[in-house]
Amino acid sequence: MTRRSQPPYPPELRERAVRMVAEVRADYESPWAAMNAVAEKLGIGTGETVRKWVRQAEIDGGARPGTTSEEFNELKRLRRENAELKRANDILKAASAFFAAEIDRPPRRS
Missing domain, CATH: 1.20.5 (Single alpha-helices involved in coiled-coils or other helix-helix interfaces)
Known part of the structure; x- marks a missing residue:
């Protein structure tokens, strides 16, 4: 499966999505449901995209091990x-x- 070439999302949108997930996480039955809802609200391709951004933000913030x-x-x-x-x-x-x-x-x- 080949990936479609599309321009990357702006950093401001990524930061907003990560913040929104943190804010609405308690309103949903799972973090995945919150990520899907945020992706839909912001017009982001899939919840998986938001999940990657959240994970990277956690790594960059030191809450999760990995490459910053x-x-x-x-x-x-x-x-x-x-x-x-x-x-x-x-x-x-x-x-x-x-x-x-x-x-x-x-x-x-x-």
Whole structure:
């Protein structure tokens, strides 16, 4: 199953949804029911989306173990930088091999 490409929800909407779930949780028989209701009220695709936001907010707040958003963004940045450095290293290795071959080649006679 492929995911549809859609623009991400704005951070303000995410924060509002998380706050609303915390506020209305007691009014519903389960947290899942509260998340579905908030998703419907705010026009968010599914309750699962809201559930992910709530879980991430709990992790970021230290209430749940896991990788915080800040740590995730830092890992993403470092992985991108690592890939770029590997590409640069491969280019330098190829250039080094090319120039080493040029130096070892006997000079041409005219």
